Amino acid sequence: xxxxxxxxxxxxxxxxxxxxxxxxxxxxxxxxxxxxxxxxxxxxxxxxxxxxxxxxxxxxxxxxxxxxxxxxxxxxxxxxxxxxxxxxxxxxxxxxxxxxxxxxxxxxxxxxxxxxxxxxxxxxxxxxxxxxxxxxxxxxxxxxxxxxxxxxxxxxxxxxxxxxxxxxxxxxxxxxxxxxxxxxxxxxxxxxxxxxxxxxxxxxxxxxxxxxxxxxxxxxxxxxxxxxxxxxxxxxxxxxxxxxxxxxxxxxxxxxxxxxxxxxxxxxxxxxxxxxxxxxxxxxxxxxxxxxxxxxxxxxxxxxxxxxxxxxxxxxxxxxxxxxxxxxxxxxxxxxxxxxxxxxxxxxxxxxxxxxxxxxxxxxxxxxxxxxxxxxxxxxxxxxxxxxxxxxxxxxxxxxxxxxxxxxxxxxxxxxxxxxxxxxxxxxxxxxxxxxxxxxxxxxxxxxxxxxxxxxxxxxxxxxxxxxxxxxxxxxxxxxxxxxxxxxxxxxxxxxxxxxxxxxxxxxxxxxxxxxxxxxxxxxxxxxxxxxx
Amino acid sequence: xxxxxxxxxxxxxxxxxxxxxxxxxxxxxxxxxxxxxxxxxxxxxxxxxxxxxxxxxxxxxxxxxxxxxxxxxxxxxxxxxxxxxxxxxxxxxxxxxxxxxxxxxxxxxxxxxxxxxxxxxxxxxxxxxxxxxxxxxxxxxxxxxxxxxxxxxxxxxxxxxxxxxxxxxxxxxxxxxxxxxxxxxxxxxxxxxxxxxxxxxxxxxxxxxxxxxxxxxxxxxxxxxxxxx
Numbered sequence: 001x002x003x004x005x006x007x008x009x010x011x012x013x014x015x016x017x018x019x020x021x022x023x024x025x026x027x028x029x030x031x032x033x034x035x036x037x038x039x040x041x042x043x044x045x046x047x048x049x050x051x052x053x054x055x056x057x058x059x060x061x062x063x064x065x066x067x068x069x070x071x072x073x074x075x076x077x078x079x080x081x082x083x084x085x086x087x088x089x090x091x092x093x094x095x096x097x098x099x100x101x102x103x104x105x106x107x108x109x110x111x112x113x114x115x116x117x118x119x120x121x122x123x124x125x126x127x128x129x130x131x132x133x134x135x136x137x138x139x140x141x142x143x144x145x146x147x148x149x150x151x152x153x154x155x156x157x158x159x160x161x162x163x164x165x166x167x168x169x170x171x172x173x174x175x176x177x178x179x180x181x182x183x184x185x186x187x188x189x190x191x192x193x194x195x196x197x198x199x200x201x202x203x204x205x206x207x208x209x210x211x212x213x214x215x216x217x218x219x220x221x222x223x224x225x226x227x228x229x230x231x232x233x234x235x236x237x238x239x240x241x242x243x244x245x246x247x248x249x250x251x252x253x254x255x256x257x258x259x260x261x262x263x264x265x266x267x268x269x270x271x272x273x274x275x276x277x278x279x280x281x282x283x284x285x286x287x288x289x290x291x292x293x294x295x296x297x298x299x300x301x302x303x304x305x306x307x308x309x310x311x312x313x314x315x316x317x318x319x320x321x322x323x324x325x326x327x328x329x330x331x332x333x334x335x336x337x338x339x340x341x342x343x344x345x346x347x348x349x350x351x352x353x354x355x356x357x358x359x360x361x362x363x364x365x366x367x368x369x370x371x372x373x374x375x376x377x378x379x380x381x382x383x384x385x386x387x388x389x390x391x392x393x394x395x396x397x398x399x400x401x402x403x404x405x406x407x408x409x410x411x412x413x414x415x416x417x418x419x420x421x422x423x424x425x426x427x428x429x430x431x432x433x434x435x436x437x438x439x440x441x442x443x444x445x446x447x448x449x450x451x452x453x454x455x456x457x458x459x460x461x462x463x464x465x466x467x468x469x470x471x472x473x474x475x476x477x478x479x480x481x482x483x484x485x486x487x488x489x490x491x492x493x494x495x496x497x498x499x500x501x502x503x504x505x506x507x508x509x510x511x512x513x514x515x516x517x518x519x520x521x522x523x524x525x526x527x528x529x530x531x532x533x
Numbered sequence: 534x535x536x537x538x539x540x541x542x543x544x545x546x547x548x549x550x551x552x553x554x555x556x557x558x559x560x561x562x563x564x565x566x567x568x569x570x571x572x573x574x575x576x577x578x579x580x581x582x583x584x585x586x587x588x589x590x591x592x593x594x595x596x597x598x599x600x601x602x603x604x605x606x607x608x609x610x611x612x613x614x615x616x617x618x619x620x621x622x623x624x625x626x627x628x629x630x631x632x633x634x635x636x637x638x639x640x641x642x643x644x645x646x647x648x649x650x651x652x653x654x655x656x657x658x659x660x661x662x663x664x665x666x667x668x669x670x671x672x673x674x675x676x677x678x679x680x681x682x683x684x685x686x687x688x689x690x691x692x693x694x695x696x697x698x699x700x701x702x703x704x705x706x707x708x709x710x711x712x713x714x715x716x717x718x719x720x721x722x723x724x725x726x727x728x729x730x731x732x733x734x735x736x737x738x739x740x741x742x743x744x745x746x747x748x749x750x751x752x753x754x755x756x757x758x759x760x761x762x
Contacts, residue, residue: 295666301655302635302636302637302655302656302659303655303658303659303662304659305637305659306655306656306658306659306660306662306663307659307662307663307666310659310660310663310667311663311666311667314667316666316667360666362662362666364658364659364662388662388665388666390658390662392546393546394546394550407665407672409658409661409662409665410658411547411654411655411657411658412546412547412549412550412654413550413680414654414657414658414661415547415550415551415607415633415652415654415657416550416551416553416554417554417679417680418652419550419551419554419555419605419631420554420555420557420558421688422603422629422631422650423537423539423555423558423560423603424558425688425689425690426629426650429650432679432688443668443671443674443675444668444671445668445670445671445674468729470716470718470728470729472674472716472745473674473678475670475674484714485686485714485747487677487678487685488677489673489674489677490673494674494677494678496678496686496714496716496747497714497715497716497745509670511670511671511674513718513728514728514729515728
């Protein structure tokens with residue numbers, strides 16, 4: 001018959017195996033995300049709810065100082081404490097995987113043909129849990145629950161811990177503590193100096209003033225209180241030195257207090273200025289994580305500025321990467337999301353899944369070499385992404401295509417075309433400049449849908465529907481024969497200015513020219529037809 | 534017909550690209566730069582000249598103010614182009630000057646210096662890239678229609694002159710009147726382009742009809758209106 005320890009071991013192992021089930025793991029994983037993952041929206045909601053709860057309970061405590069709490073407020077306090085306690089236990093639970101510790105010990109014992117001993121394993125689990133219980137945040141959590149125990153009025157001082165508990169849920173406060181912890185050596189030095197000054201001056205003033213009948217310093221605590229108030233340059237004036245020696249000590253302490261304040265201010269300011277870039281980049285990363293279908297612009301030079309401003313006007317989500325801090329600052333001042341980073345590095349693109357969140361990457365740094373490298377890096381990370389690159393030199397066009405670019409744009413070709421235009425047709429050059437730059441009369445592609453009023457009708461029908469628009473041409477998927485000029489277009493055909501008898505079919509794309517508002521109105525009108533038919 | 538004489542200042546990538554286009558149009562032109570920058574132009578067989586553009590006498594020696602019909606200022610630095618534009622304008626008050634601006638701020642400066650046309654390559658490239666993102670099909674159509682040389686499309690200017698065939702005609706009947714299949718875009722009048730003006734209004738002398746048609750930029754004199762369409 002199995003002994004009690006054997007039965008306990010069997011039960012414990014059964015429980016541990018139960019903890020290996022997918023449902024248990026899923027629940028624990030979800031709770032870990034809820035409690036620890038700063039990027040999770042669930043955690044952000046949870047943190048906000050906890051902040052509200054803490055503020056409400058603090059409000060109840062403050063109200064209770066001079067009033068009697070209503071019954072509902074007492075129940076609210078109980079529910080809040082219950083939630084705090086539950087949160088504490090859940091954090092303790094997800095801190096580690098205790099069952100795996102026990103199972104590992106059991107498997108090790110079985111492998112070495114030794115008897116499994118439960119108690120040492122449980123001791124190891126307890127030590128692991130103790131690590132959490134003894135952590136500063138867990139202590140704060142525990143102490144924040146205590147003020148609810150009303151018979152112990154003394155414990156009301158622990159209400160302060162409920163305020164401190166807010167640190168757990170507020171990113172800004174967390175960053176403040178991080179900033180200060182980075183300067184712990186300076187703060188430690190400052191603390192030592194302040195401690196020495198307070199002790200020395202309190203001792204001095206106590207020795208000089210305690211026996212003077214006019215003095216308000218009657219105990220060493222009074223002396224310490226006076227020293228702290230004077231060193232901090234607050235100076236309430238409730239205790240003032242009466243002897244010459246005491247006044248001399250006061251003078252020294254006031255000068256030291258100014259030095260202490262200056263030193264502590266400089267520590268905090270320098271810590272924040274060092275941290276500011278990191279904090280700003282973190283904010284950008286958080287913004288990026290909310291974006292989908294964005295355009296990634298690598299390089300915020302002159303071309304980048306033009307591209308970004310046009311896309312910004314269209315409310316197209318975009319992210320700018322540039323390795324010049326001044327350009328990143330400029331983009332951020334213009335309200336754009338920008339990061340100081342080298343876009344050719346894999347880890348930069350992999351961070352926050354940038355290469356997956358973007359549908360198009362634009363390589364427009366000042367250097368063709370960088371553009372080729374970025375195009376290659378992006379193509380390797382995401383074969384499906386669209387890459388548009390700028391070539392400063394004609395020789396680089398082929399290299400950019402080889403690196404994986406889908407489209408390459410070069411200024412020289414366009415300026416050459418403009419020059420030819422300017423020589424023979426200078427009057428129309430302006431229109432071409434605007435057309436190439438994406439300005440002037442707009443051109444829109446409007447698709448002929450299955451239910452469109454233009455489907456299976458001749459081009460002439462367009463004149464009735466939109467007389468103010470000009471049909472530049474029609475893009476078709478098939479090899480439709482028609483009189484006029486037909487240009488090949490990557491598997492499709494572009495029929496320039498087709499004759500009025502040209503029959504439109506579903507799937508055709510009309511290239512329409514006109515003013516922006518008219519094009520928009522026509523698109524809406526066509527969609528309206530589709531809805532009503 | 535007299536061939537237009539063109540001078541191109543700057544023989545780097547941009548200058549060479551312009552020179553290649555002008556060669557295809559059989560234009561008479563000279564590339565001007567420092568000797569060390571002219572090597573590639575010489576290899577490609579272009580007419581070259583090395584002068585100090587800061588000296589008026591040397592500018593005059595290449596025909597600025599005396600027979601040059603069009604000046605391109607395509608030097609690498611904006612400051613150089615502004616200086617050259619001012620110098621060329623003082624020597625040739627009536628010669629069209631086309632200058633390139635590498636920074637957005639320079640566009641205004643070049644206009645103030647006397648340039649008739651300022652090209653902002655970076656702005657054009659930026660606009661093209663933005664269109665590639667926003668309207669990929671439209672960008673592709675523009676690419677295949679305007680950048681295919683003789684196989685593509687080009688702009689046409691049809692001047693309406695006193696006693697010409699176009700005076701009194703309506704835009705609506707113009708396309709049928711012309712021998713080549715042209716798409717009439719609108720009318721240029723007083724330096725302004727009017728997109729798709731009233732089709733039934735008769736054309737007046739002094740107006741210029743702007744159209745797009747087959748083939749690259751046609752040489753002056755190829756206008757269908759002059760063919761007696």
